[in-house]
Structure formats: C-alpha cells, structure tokens
Amino acid sequence: MQTKKEHVREQIAAAAKEVFLRKGFMKTAMHDIAKGAGVGVSNIYNYFEGKDDLFRYIVTPLIVEMESMVREHHNVRYHEQFQRYACDGSDEMMMEHIQKYIKLIGNHQDELKLIMYKAQGSSLENFIDDYTDECTRQVVAFMEEYKKQHPQTGMVRTQFTYHIHTVWMFSFMSEIIKHRLTPAEIEKTVEDYVQFEFIGWRNIMNH
Amino acid sequence: MQTKKEHVREQIAAAAKEVFLRKGFMKTAMHDIAKGAGVGVSNIYNYFEGKDDLFRYIVTPLIVEMESMVREHHNVRYHEQFQRYACDGSDEMMMEHIQKYIKLIGNHQDELKLIMYKAQGSSLENFIDDYTDECTRQVVAFMEEYKKQHPQTGMVRTQFTYHIHTVWMFSFMSEIIKHRLTPAEIEKTVEDYVQFEFIGWRNIMNH
Amino acid sequence: MQTKKEHVREQIAAAAKEVFLRKGFMKTAMHDIAKGAGVGVSNIYNYFEGKDDLFRYIVTPLIVEMESMVREHHNVRYHEQFQRYACDGSDEMMMEHIQKYIKLIGNHQDELKLIMYKAQGSSLENFIDDYTDECTRQVVAFMEEYKKQHPQTGMVRTQFTYHIHTVWMFSFMSEIIKHRLTPAEIEKTVEDYVQFEFIGWRNIMNH
Amino acid sequence: MQTKKEHVREQIAAAAKEVFLRKGFMKTAMHDIAKGAGVGVSNIYNYFEGKDDLFRYIVTPLIVEMESMVREHHNVRYHEQFQRYACDGSDEMMMEHIQKYIKLIGNHQDELKLIMYKAQGSSLENFIDDYTDECTRQVVAFMEEYKKQHPQTGMVRTQFTYHIHTVWMFSFMSEIIKHRLTPAEIEKTVEDYVQFEFIGWRNIMNH
DNA sequence: TATGAATGAGTCTTCATTCAT
DNA sequence: CATGAATGAAGACTCATTCAT
Numbered sequence: 030m031q032t033k034k035e036h037v038r039e040q041i042a043a044a045a046k047e048v049f050l051r052k053g054f055m056k057t058a059m060h061d062i063a064k065g066a067g068v069g070v071s072n073i074y075n076y077f078e079g080k081d082d083l084f085r086y087i088v089t090p091l092i093v094e095m096e097s098m099v100r101e102h103h104n105v106r107y108h109e110q111f112q113r114y115a116c117d118g119s120d121e122m123m124m125e126h127i128q129k130y131i132k133l134i135g136n137h138q139d140e141l142k143l144i145m146y147k148a149q150g151s152s153l154e155n156f157i158d159d160y161t162d163e164c165t166r167q168v169v170a171f172m173e174e175y176k177k178q179h180p181q182t183g184m185v186r187t188q189f190t191y192h193i194h195t196v197w198m199f200s201f202m203s204e205i206i207k208h209r210l211t212p213a214e215i216e217k218t219v220e221d222y223v224q225f226e227f228i229g230w231r232n233i234m235n236h
Numbered sequence: 237m238q239t240k241k242e243h244v245r246e247q248i249a250a251a252a253k254e255v256f257l258r259k260g261f262m263k264t265a266m267h268d269i270a271k272g273a274g275v276g277v278s279n280i281y282n283y284f285e286g287k288d289d290l291f292r293y294i295v296t297p298l299i300v301e302m303e304s305m306v307r308e309h310h311n312v313r314y315h316e317q318f319q320r321y322a323c324d325g326s327d328e329m330m331m332e333h334i335q336k337y338i339k340l341i342g343n344h345q346d347e348l349k350l351i352m353y354k355a356q357g358s359s360l361e362n363f364i365d366d367y368t369d370e371c372t373r374q375v376v377a378f379m380e381e382y383k384k385q386h387p388q389t390g391m392v393r394t395q396f397t398y399h400i401h402t403v404w405m406f407s408f409m410s411e412i413i414k415h416r417l418t419p420a421e422i423e424k425t426v427e428d429y430v431q432f433e434f435i436g437w438r439n440i441m442n443h
Numbered sequence: 444m445q446t447k448k449e450h451v452r453e454q455i456a457a458a459a460k461e462v463f464l465r466k467g468f469m470k471t472a473m474h475d476i477a478k479g480a481g482v483g484v485s486n487i488y489n490y491f492e493g494k495d496d497l498f499r500y501i502v503t504p505l506i507v508e509m510e511s512m513v514r515e516h517h518n519v520r521y522h523e524q525f526q527r528y529a530c531d532g533s534d535e536m537m538m539e540h541i542q543k544y545i546k547l548i549g550n551h552q553d554e555l556k557l558i559m560y561k562a563q564g565s566s567l568e569n570f571i572d573d574y575t576d577e578c579t580r581q582v583v584a585f586m587e588e589y590k591k592q593h594p595q596t597g598m599v600r601t602q603f604t605y606h607i608h609t610v611w612m613f614s615f616m617s618e619i620i621k622h623r624l625t626p627a628e629i630e631k632t633v634e635d636y637v638q639f640e641f642i643g644w645r646n647i648m649n650h
Numbered sequence: 651m652q653t654k655k656e657h658v659r660e661q662i663a664a665a666a667k668e669v670f671l672r673k674g675f676m677k678t679a680m681h682d683i684a685k686g687a688g689v690g691v692s693n694i695y696n697y698f699e700g701k702d703d704l705f706r707y708i709v710t711p712l713i714v715e716m717e718s719m720v721r722e723h724h725n726v727r728y729h730e731q732f733q734r735y736a737c738d739g740s741d742e743m744m745m746e747h748i749q750k751y752i753k754l755i756g757n758h759q760d761e762l763k764l765i766m767y768k769a770q771g772s773s774l775e776n777f778i779d780d781y782t783d784e785c786t787r788q789v790v791a792f793m794e795e796y797k798k799q800h801p802q803t804g805m806v807r808t809q810f811t812y813h814i815h816t817v818w819m820f821s822f823m824s825e826i827i828k829h830r831l832t833p834a835e836i837e838k839t840v841e842d843y844v845q846f847e848f849i850g851w852r853n854i855m856n857h
Numbered sequence: 858t859a860t861g862a863a864t865g866a867g868t869c870t871t872c873a874t875t876c877a878t
Numbered sequence: 879c880a881t882g883a884a885t886g887a888a889g890a891c892t893c894a895t896t897c898a899t
Contacts, residue, residue: 034882034883037883037884053356053357055262055263055356055357056262056357058867058868058869059868059869059870060867060868060869068883068884069884069885069886070869070870070885070886071870071871071872071884071885071886071887072883072884072885074869074870074871075882075883075884076883079869079870080869080870149260149262149356150262150263185428186424186425186427186428187421187424187425187428189411189415189417189421189424189425190425190428190429190432192411192415193407193408193411193425193428193429196407196411197404197407200400200403200404200407201400204396204399204400204403207365208396208399210396214394214396217393217394217396218393218394218396218397218400220393221392221393221394221397221400222397222400224439224440225397225436225440228435228436228439229432229435229436232431232435233431233432241858244858244859265892265893265894266893266894266895267892267893267894275859275860276859276860276861277860277861277894277895278859278860278861278862278895278896278897279858279859279860281894281895281896282858282859286894286895287894287895448879451879451880467770469676469677469770469771470676470771472871472872472873473872473873473874474871474872474873482880482881483880483881483882484873484874484881484882485874485875485876485880485881485882485883486879486880486881488873488874488875489879489880493873493874494873494874563674563676563770564674564676564677572828599842600838600839600841600842601835601838601839601842603825603829603831603835603838603839604839604842604843604846606825606829607821607822607825607839607842607843610821610825611818611821611822614814614817614818614821615814618810618813618814618817622810622813624810628808628810631807631808631810632807632808632810632811632814634807635806635807635808635811635814636811636814638853638854639811639850639854642849642850642853643846643849643850646845646849647845647846655861655862658862658863679888679889679890680889680890680891681888681889681890689862689863690863690864690865691864691865691890691891692863692864692865692866692891692892692893693862693863693864695890695891695892696861696862696863697862700890700891701890701891
C-alpha cells in the first residue's frame with residue numbers, strides 16, 4: 030500500500046538520521062539503521078539506492094533551502110536592501126540575512142549537524158566548504174559593488190577576511206546547533222552577533 | 237638498537253602523518269602507513285599500540301603546547317597584562333594571545349590540521365571541542381574579574397557569546413591552515429582580525 | 444482473463460529474451476525482466492515457476508524443432524535420400540540437411556544464441572553439447588550403414604572425427620548468428636561450407 | 651619465509667583452478683577456493699588482488715604462449731615456409747601450425763578449458779573471440795599475399811569462410827580438450843583434420 | 858627488531874523468491 | 879491477476895590486529 034510504504038521509508042530515514050547523528054556517516058552500519066527502523070537490512074535497498082543515497086535523502090530539504098538562499102541574493106528585493114544599506118547604513122540587510130539562517134537552524138537543526146560534522150565519507154563531505162566558498166564569492170562581489178558607489182570606503186587588508194567572516198557565520202550557527210540553544214538563547218546570541226559584526230564593519234568602512 | 241629504533245619510530249610517524257593528512261584517520265589503512273614508511277605492517281605494532289596510539293603520538297607535541305598555553309593563563313605575567321588591559325585598555329593582551337596561536341600554527345600546522353579536520357574516528361575527535369570549552373571558561377572568568385574591577389562595564393547579552401568568540405579564534409586559525417596562507421598573508425589577516433575583535437569588544441564594554 | 448493472461452505471459456517472455464540475450468542467464472536479474480515487461484517482479488511468478496523455467500519457456504520452440512529434426516532422421520524420406528547418396532554420390536542429402544539448419548537459424552536466431560552462449564547457469568547449459576553428441580551418434584550409425592553397403596569405402600582414422608564435423612556444423616551456425624550475417628551472406632557462406640565438406644568427405648571415402 | 655609463501659600461493663591457485671573448472675568463474679565463490687586451499691578467505695587477498703586477478707594468474711601462462719604464437723607469424727621462418735607452400739603446395743606450414751596448437755593443448759589443457767568455457771563473468775570472457783579474430787586477420791592477409799603471387803588462384807565466395815576455418819581450429823582443439831583425448835587419439839584426429847583441410851583448400855585454390 | 862602470513866569480524870550490496878493484500 | 883514489501887542467504891572484499899619465525 031502506498032501509505033504504508035511511505036511510512037516505512039520515513040521510519041528508515043528517521044532511524045538513519047538518529048544513527049548518523051550519533052556515529053557519523055562512516056561508522057554507521059546499514060545493520061544499525063535496519064535495527065533502528067525495525068526492518069531487514071536488505072529491505073532498505075527497496076527504498077534507497079544505498080547508504081549515500083539515504084544520507085542525501087535526509088539532508089536534501091536542507092540543501093534545497095540553502096541553495097535557494099544563495100540564489101535569492103540576486104533578486105530584486107536584495108538590490109533594494111543593498112541601496113538602503115549603501116545610503117543609510119541600515120542594518121536591515123544583515124539582520125534579515127541572519128534571520129534567514131536562524132530560521133534554517135530552527136527547521137533543520139539535525140540536518141545541519143549531519144552535514145557539518147557527520148558527513149565524512151559521504152559524497153556530501155565537502156558541501157559546507159563549497160557552500161562557504163560560494164557565499165564568500167557573493168560577499169566579495171557585494172563589497173566591490175559598494176566600493177564602486179562609495180569610493181572613499183575603507184577597506185579590509187585582505188580579501189581573505191571576507192572569507193573568515195562567512196566562515197564565522199557558519200561556525201556561529203554550528204555552535205548554536207551543537208549546544209542546542211533554546212529560541213530565547215538564540216535570540217540573545219544573534220543580537221550580540223549582529224551588533225558585533227555591524228560595529229566592526231562600519232568601523233572598517235569609515236576608516 | 238636504541239638509535240635505530242628511534243629512527244624507525246620517526247619514519248613511521250612521518251609516514252602516518254602524511255597519510256592521515258591526506259585521507260583522515262578513519263580512511264587511513266595501516267597498510268598505507270607501512271608502505272609509506274617502508275616497513276612491514278606488523279612492525280608498526282612494535283612501536284605503537286595501534287592506530288589510535290600512533291595518531292596520538294603525532295599530535296602529542298601540539299597537545300602539550302596547547303595545554304601549557306591554557307595553564308599559562310594563571311601565571312604572574314598574565315595578571316600583570318590583565319591589569320594593564322583593565323586600566324589602560326591596552327590591546328597588548330589580545331595581541332600577545334593571538335601571536336601565541338599564530339606561532340602555534342607556524343610550529344604545528346600539520347598537527348593542527350590533523351586534530352581539527354582529520355581526527356574523526358580517533359579518541360581525539362573531541363579534543364578541539366573540549367579545548368574550546370576550556371578556553372571559554374577562562375574568558376568568562378576573565379570577564380567576570382574585569383567586571384568586578386569595573387562595575388559599570390557594559391556586558392554581552394549572553395555568556396554564550398564568549399564561547400562564540402573563542403570558537404571564532406579557532407576557525408580563524410583553521411582557515412589560515414586550510415588555505416595555506418603565507419606568513420605575509422597571515423600577518424595582514426591577523427591585523428584585520430585583531431582590529432575587528434578589539435573594536436567590537438571595546439564598543440560592548442563602553443556601551 | 445485467459446486472453447489477457449496470455450498477453451502478459453508473452454510480454455514477460457519477450458522482455459526476458461531481450462535481457463537474457465544482452466546479459467546472459469546468470470547476470471540477468473528478475474528485476475530487469477520485470478522492468479522490461481512493465482510488470483511487477485512478483486507477478487512473473489504467476490506465469491513461470493522461476494528464472495530457469497522462464498528461460499526454458501523461451502527456448503522451448505527451438506528445442507522442440509531441434510529434437511524433431513533428430514527424430515526425422517529415422518523416417519522414410521531420409522532412407523530414400525540415403526540410397527541416392529550411397530548410389531549416385533548426390534549431395535542432395537547434405538544440402539537438404541544444412542538447409543534445414545539454415546531455416547532453423549532464420550526462425551530461431553535469438554533462441555539459438557541464447558542456448559549456445561547465454562545459457563550458463565541455467566538447467567540447459569549443456570543442451571548443445573548433449574544435442575551434438577546425439578547428432579554424432581546418428582552420423583556414426585549412418586556411416587556404418589554405408590560402410591556395410593559399400594565395403595570398400597575409405598574410412599576416417601577415428602570416430603571422433605565424425606564428432607568434430609558435427610560440432611563444426613554448429614560452430615558454423617553459431618558464427619553466422621554471432622556476426623548477424625544477412626541472408627545473402629549466409630547463402631554464400633553455406634555454399635563454401637557445403638563444397639568444402641562435400642569434397643573432403645568424398646576424398647576420404649574414395650581414398 | 652619465501653618458499654612457504656610461494657607454496658601457499660600455488661596451493662590457492664591450484665584450488666582455484668579446480669573450482670573454476672568445475673563451476674565456472676561466476677558460480678565460484680571465494681569461499682570455495684579458500685576451503686579447497688585450506689586457507690582463510692581473506693588470506694587469499696594477500697596473494698591476489700581479487701577473484702579476477704586470481705583467474706588471470708591461472709591462465710596467464712597460456713595467454714602468454716598464445717600471444718607469442720600470434721607474433722611468430724611475422725618472423726623470417728614463417729616467410730620461408732610461406733614460399734615453400736606457395737611454390738610446392740607443401741603442407742609443412744599447416745602441419746607445423748597445427749602441431750604448435752596440439753602442443754599448446756598438451757601443456758595447457760586445463761587453462762584452455764578455463765578460458766574457452768569457464769571465463770564468463772571474468773575480464774577474459776572475450777579473449778578467445780578476440781584471439782580468433784586476430785588469427786582470422788592473419789589468414790586473410792596470408793591469402794591475399796598468396797593471391798598476389800598466384801593471380802589465377804581460385805577464391806572462396808566470402809571472406810567470412812576464413813573466419814569459419816579459424817573458428818573450426820579452435821572448436822577442434824576445444825573438443826579434444828572437452829573429451830580428454832589421449833595423445834594417441836589426438837594424433838589420429840589431427841591427421842584427419844589436416845587431411846581434410848588440406849584437400850579442401852587445395853580444391854578451392856585450384857578451382 | 859622485523860617480517861610475511863594469517864585471521865575473523867565486519868562492510869555494503871545483490872537477488873531470487875515469498876508473502877500479504 | 880497483480881503488486882509492493884519483505885526476507886534471508888549469499889557475495890566480494892577490507893582491515894586492524896596477532897602469530898610464528
């Protein structure tokens with residue numbers, strides 16, 4: 030039956046997620062997943078092509094969302110915000126940016142943990158690094174655009190610094206996840222984070 | 237013979253380091269290490285108790301140094317610097333702190349990479365997390381002490397922020413390592429980093 | 444329904460034939476057959492007892508015809524031809540013989556390929572060998588009969604030679620199949636073949 | 651120790667040969683080989699890279715010899731024989747050719763059986779077909795050369811006939827192997843074979 | 858000390874067949 | 879008749895470690 034099948038598929042995925050989170054991709058045996066899901070090992074292969082496919086299945090919703098976030102940076106709304114940021118020094122942009130990621134954490138806490146810490150050995154083991162690089166590229170592009178409009182803007186000593194700050198945003202998120210912060214705690218932490226980044230960047234840009 | 241024995245031990249360790257760096261702990265086979273060292277697989281067990289012991293042996297110098305750095309925070313010199321920071325707002329302390337870690341990178345680049353990215357599956361896979369937590373505890377203690385001396389100091393919204401900044405220092409280092417920056421590049425990056433942190437903290441503490 | 448049922452049975456058989464031809468018996472998975480036939484894997488078991496039964500079903504028409512050909516050698520017509528061959532040295536017999544097999548190729552090219560090259564692992568993997576042996580036995584009987592009627596006939600040095608020529612006929616056919624000769628090419632090849640065999644045997648029998 | 655190791659290697663190879671001969675490549679399990687050789691399954695991998703490598707190891711001597719036979723066709727001696735054949739119609743050439751293959755049977759009976767009937771699923775499953783094609787190419791070249799020297803020579807109706815005769819030589823050998831003929835029987839069979847071929851070709855070439 | 862050989866548990870994956878519906 | 883789900887046995891191969899010498 031269709032419903033039953035989907036039920037088992039999710040049972041397997043849930044068991045897999047639990048074991049992957051606990052042991053990491055490599056150390057997880059299909060056997061463990063099967064036991065956790067209460068199915069035979071070989072039956073898993075009726076639902077997924079293999080261990081890697083199973084892992085991807087679990088984190089796909091997260092990946093889809095992250096990639097859509099990257100794409101969004103090119104739409105109209107983004108350019109409006111950019112103007113406001115460039116003219117008024119509004120932190121709306123950064124705020125909205127980080128809010129999106131916070132929502133991401135809320136929706137995909139486990140998946141983020143999987144892809145950031147537990148993916149070694151899977152085909153997604155470099156996903157975060159690649160994603161970070163892509164984000165860095167966008168930030169750099171953003172800053173260059175800004176510089177064109179405000180030629181007297183102070184600059185950072187090396188472009189690598191942009192990279193660092195992108196990475197920081199991810200380690201920021203990753204620590205929130207790792208320590209399982211409550212929404213209230215998250216909010217406070219984010220305020221500190223945004224304030225810190227905002228002040229820092231304004232200082233640099235105004236010399 | 238003692239001399240010869242030590243020679244072989246180092247040969248094995250060198251080969252192991254190379255393979256661990258390339259493949260990570262779990263994916264590394266004793267076979268590969270043996271081949272790299274030009275010895276038989278079983279001979280490795282005359283020098284090390286097993287794969288894990290071998291890994292620990294390689295990163296031990298780094299660990300020793302890192303732990304000594306943590307302990308140093310309690311010595312006399314540190315308290316003098318602390319006074320100077322507390323009274324004059326000198327960044328000497330932070331500067332010296334980060335310089336120590338930069339030196340650490342210089343001396344133990346490979347070992348840092350091993351312990352930060354390639355330790356999954358070994359008994360040291362949580363070392364960095366534990367170390368970071370210890371550092372955070374120190375920073376928190378530091379700030380509380382400072383607060384006692386300067387009661388009107390502005391505070392961070394949550395202590396977790398201290399943790400974040402400790403982590404950031406490590407991801408900062410880790411990115412330097414990952415991207416194999418030259419000393420010149422490192423210097424520039426560090427300047428950006430210190431400036432950013434300094435401004436940020438001063439802002440918070442002065443409201 | 445009876446009609447519908449037969450339709451599905453043939454669909455399955457057709458798909459199976461295609462996959463068996465491509466991959467051989469052992470490497471063929473029931474899954475592939477089911478997919479090719481557009482039915483569920485388990486439904487195949489409503490029509491066939493299993494993989495082996497399915498394979499036998501496909502080649503049965505060929506087997507039936509081959510076995511009828513062997514039996515025919517004992518009928519009246521055959522004995523008339525034999526007389527003509529024995530008295531006049533007519534090649535009508537050999538010609539008709541080979542023509543029958545050529546027709547077999549035309550009607551059962553795929554099935555022949557299956558049973559000659561793709562049956563390993565099935566219960567019919569020895570069919571061709573057994574059949575060849577049976578044919579040899581007939582040729583030997585034929586020659587002994589001839590020898591009785593024409594005592595001065597030259598002989599072959601070993602009866603094994605008869606076996607060889609039977610085998611050759613099959614490898615002749617099998618190569619025609621393997622290289623997918625067109626009817627025109629087949630005709631030329633057969634002429635060469637019959638001429639060669641005819642000359643050879645006449646030479647032996649006339650010393 | 652070196653001797654002991656080689657001893658085990660040959661033990662494994664011997665057991666493997668026996669099982670491969672009995673069951674064929676695909677149906678043979680490493681387990682069976684290990685049991686036959688009296689070693690653990692995994693120990694086989696200390697001597698061979700895998701099942702396929704093990705199979706190749708067994709038939710390599712045969713392959714080497716067969717390939718050297720193909721190469722020989724281009725040396726001086728061959729051209730002398732060719733002249734004698736072309737001028738005098740001597741069957742020395744064919745005789746020597748077939749004698750070489752008979753010797754091959756004597757030396758590599760099992761290996762030939764393996765590569766002709768039991769290689770399905772291994773990387774050598776097409777070796778015989780490829781080899782046959784190469785031989786055919788040589789025969790065709792030979793005949794074209796002969797035709798140049800004797801323009802009035804009668805020809806075969808299709809070049810495919812050459813291919814057939816090459817195949818026949820192999821099925822000839824293969825039947826000798828399959829039926830485990832004694833040397834005495836082999837000799838007689840070969841005489842029949844050579845006589846048959848010689849007469850047949852002479853007839854064709856003289857019209 | 859050093860080695861090659863051996864082991865045994867463990868890995869993922871495949872597949873013909875059966876079962877419940 | 880048809881199906882998707884489930885099974886269980888088997889398969890090739892890996893690898894850290896131990897053993898005998």
